[in-house]
Amino acid sequence: MSVLLATLFFITAALYASVGFGGGSTYNALLVLYGVDYRVLPTIALVCNILVVAGGSWRFASAGHLNFKKLLPFVATSIPLAWLxxxxxxxxxxxxxxxxxxxxxxxxxxxxxxKNSPIEATKPSSPYIGALVGGSIGFLSGLVGIGGGIFLAPVLYFLRWGRPKEIAGACSLFILVNSISGLTGQVTKLNDLGTLTLVSQYWALFPAVLIGGQIGSRFANYRLKNATIKHLTAILILYVSIRLILRWVNLVF
Structure with missing residues (x-):
């Protein structure tokens, strides 16, 4: 277990939590680049996701920015398909x-x-669209071990589903429920393969993201601009995505 890897997970959690996401995709990418058995990556990433967004979801709900009834069509299909x-x-x-x-x-x-500019007026979205979008994102989330909030957010903005804080709260809860559902599917699969014990080797990553997520969720209370945090997060994501795509090209060709 590398101190460098735990530090990178801490930084990732802090950056993602500061913009309302969990970081599952980047956790997976870092583990791939670190050479971890790819079969256990989604399980590790989803546990980290849950630790990061659970507190954020509670804070959004406490502040009145989380409308579960409105989000229900999205999660009704995403939860079973994330498990699948x-x-x-x-x-x-x-x-x-x-x-x-x-x-x-x-x-x-x-x-x-x-850019998180104010939405002047929201409008109700079709529950059928919500079910289709939620199910599609949920399936991808469970397959590769992510929460899916990074894909849900632009859809909700396009649909004028709610105001920025409402959308952030919706994405936080969406990530949480998908991560829990996807994790149950991943754990069952690892049990079938006899590889679940490999996850315990990376236990130090869990407190690292828990602490990083708590710090990141409080960034908004300080003078660090949200746009600056977003740019830093985007640079990290784009760097590791290019590394992964180059690795994928080598595997294919």
């Missing part, structure tokens, strides 16, 4: 490719996406 995605064994090539391109999309979204 977590149960499906995939090859290392598919895993690294899916993860690399997911990270690239996430990095581009943070770099050029919604």
């Amino acid at each position: 995605g977590g149960r499906i064994p995939i090859s290392e090539t598919i895993f690294i490719g899916a993860l690399g391109f997911s990270l690239l999309a996430a990095g581009l979204h943070l770099s050029f996406g919604q």
